[in-house]
Amino acid sequence: MANKDPSEEEEPSFRVTDRRRVGPEGVQEPTQAPESESEKTAESPPTEQERKEEEFVLLPVPDLVRILIAELQTRALVHMGLIPNPATHLVAKDLPQARLAIDCVAALIEQLSPLAAPPEREELQHMLANLRLSFVRQSGGSHGAA
16 A cells, blocks of 8 residues: 555545544533524425324324224234234234224224225225224124124
């Protein structure tokens, strides 16, 4: 490797800024007053997290109900032992929990149906019927229909 003249060193492609508030003697250096929240917002675009939080706050209630239905459907399938728990990757049955999830799905579908288009209503009813049928099969018919 050839020796380079120190005066010919390349400019680094990045810049390091020391933002510590302690000087070389270990004494805290005075800092500028913190910017107000409105000044920060005006100067920089919102972060990804701030955009997600804003989108969540503006989520219409029917869409939130759809999310809850999907989550409860997944929970019902997990508690019936039909799919592994996403957190533990284990398969276990808890039929009382499955029944509760299915009953909640039914109640949410009942509330959402007047606001949904006919194809969506049919899809929701079909999903609920499949959950109930799966519950009966997993319980061996001993718990009755959900």
